[in-house]
Amino acid sequence: MTSNHLNTDEFTFIESYYHQNLSAKEIANRLKRSRQTIHSIENYTKITLRTKFNNPPNFIWGIIIFIISTLQRMLSET
Numbered sequence: 001m002t003s004n005h006l007n008t009d010e011f012t013f014i015e016s017y018y019h020q021n022l023s024a025k026e027i028a029n030r031l032k033r034s035r036q037t038i039h040s041i042e043n044y045t046k047i048t049l050r051t052k053f054n055n056p057p058n059f060i061w062g063i064i065i066f067i068i069s070t071l072q073r074m075l076s077e078t
Helices: 008-019 024-031 035-054 058-077
Strands: none
Touching: 008 024, 008 035, 024 035
């Protein structure tokens, strides 16, 4: 993603406006940037958040599987 022409304040504004449910067109108008730039930032943010929260690290899956197998073993013994 080539967005090094945006400064930190603009990234912050984009995030803030995005959480206010403003359209990409409105955000672009307020920041005097192209809509494509805003769309790129929004899509990058969505993909990053989706992978960060929907694909937990492998060790978490190991813990979950361990807990489930332990509960199953405890239930089968009673």
